[in-house]
Amino acid sequence: MIFRAAVDHAKKYPGLIPQFLFIVLGMGGASLYLIRLAKGPHVTWNKTNNPEPWNKLDPTYQYKFVAVTTDYKSLKKDGPEF
Template sequence: MIKTVFQHAKKHPGLIPQFFFTFLGMTGAALYLIRLAKGPHVTWNKTNNPEPWNKLSPSYQYKFVAINTDYKNLKKEGPDF
């Protein structure tokens, strides 16, 4: 498949940006899926830690971007389980 892409790029140099941005988009999507798979709400080992979100502190910043929220001043609003 890679060989075919290089052959097309040699014959039609105008396709090089299309190949580049397609590869960039696919790489970005894969990295985003990996990031989501490592989040605090994902459980990969249900026998040792079935609810990993209960171990997070109330000041844990789980959002990628928190513009108006200061997580350091948050108080815990629920009971410990």
């Protein structure tokens, strides 16, 4: 129903087509980014098997989206081993 109304508006006003495309691209990109965040190693979906998954991460694990100046291979682990 909403899609049909958008198509009718696009036929009547062709200048709206880029706006519809940018809205769809923005919503798609936001959805993919949320999915990426939900699949991260620091997110717990099942607390019975692994309640603290961040303890199993290696100190060289790059969890940032982009790390420009940090050399993760030369880092030493500061905390205790669990």
